[in-house]
Structure formats: structure tokens, C-alpha cells
Amino acid sequence: MVSVAIVGNGPVDLHPDFDSFKEEIDIWIGADRGALTLVLNELPMDYAVGDFDSTNHTEKTSIQENATFFEEYPPEKDETDLEIALLKALELNPNTIYIVGVTGGRLDHELVNIQLLYKIIAEGIRGIIIDKSNHLELTLPGLHTVKHSNNYPTISFIPFTQHVKGLNLEGFKYPLQQQDISWGSTLCISNKLLLNNGTFSYDEGILLLIKSRDTIPM
DSSP states (O other): OOEEEEEOSSOGGGOOOGGGTGGGOSEEEEETTHHHHHHHTTOOEEEEEEOOTTSOHHHHHHHHHHEEEEEEOOSSOSSOHHHHHHHHHHHTOOSEEEEESOSSSOHHHHHHHHHHHHHHHTTTOEEEEEOSSEEEEEEOSEEEEEEOOSSSOEEEEEESSSEEEEEEEESBSSOEEEEEEETTOOTTSSBOBSSSEEEEEESBSOEEEEEEOOOOOO
């Protein structure tokens, strides 16, 4: 079982607590300035990829010195730095890919980054986006288990395809049986588990699982 974590260039104030999941990660990849995040958090960096146009000379030198493999690309390219990092992760044949530093900031980047989860599950790999307040995972039809998390206690389900058919929720405060939901439905927002585990299943479509918590202003 191999787990890869990709760190992107999103706002650092939205980063999760790396200590809460770093023990699960076997390989770390920094995408552009996300590689500097790995350096500053004293995390191992197996790969640093991107055009590094968001770093200065001193920062890029620090990244080069701390990365096992450093791959620089021209600024004018077809893929974003994050997609380049994802392609590198897919080459490593992982079971799970965590993506950090890809929420907040520009909305176009955030939306397409969420869509990249589809590219991951299409390869039969589990893909998870994590930030300070959210834990996102795209799922396919079938039976799935959800575990309670103190960091992300609220659970929502959002249809990724226009329709999701035959949704069942068991072990939740608000259970469902054979419910169809579509784009714009708020039926499955803000649920909670009754115990430490629950299950959900559905027959057709693609469903986005979001575990979250409310952000408390400082």
C-alpha cells in the first residue's frame, strides 16, 4: 500500500495540520511553490515539479537542495503545475493520493482541482483533497464506509454527475433509503454519524463525499 501526497500552491492559511496525517504518507510531491511548503514544514520531498515562477531565486535554490528529484518545466505549457504533479504521482502506482494546497484562491483553479479527483478514481486510485476545514473524496457506485473524524465531523454528499440514483445512508443522524438526488439538491448537506462508522451506497452516478468543520474566526 503506497500513499502519495501532493502539495500545491494554495493559500497556506488553509493548509491542514500536516502532523495529523503525515505518518500515512510514503511519498511527498511539491508542485511549484507547494514544494517550498514542504521545506518550511520540514517534511521529506521526493519530487519537486513545476515551472517555479512563483518562487524567487533563494526559494528555488532551497527547494532544489531539499528535493530528491527536481524537475523544472517552462512557464508556457499545456498542464498546470498541479496536473504535472498528479501525472508524476500516477506513475508511482499508489493506492491513495492526498492533495493539499489546492483550495482557496482562484475559483477556476479550485473547481478544476476538484475535477482532477475524477482522473484519480478513473485509474482505480483513491483520491482525497484536504484543507483546514474540508476533506473531499470522489466516489463511484457501490458500498462505502465512512469513519468519524474529530477534525471533520460534518458530512455532506453532493452529486458530481447530474443525477445520483438509489442513495442509502446508514448509521447517520439523517438516514436515507433508495433516494435519488440531482444537481442543486440540498437534501444531503450537513449530516453526522451516530457512532464511529457509517455506510453509504448508491446505484448510479458519481458522488462527492465532503467531511468538514466550521471555521472559527481567530
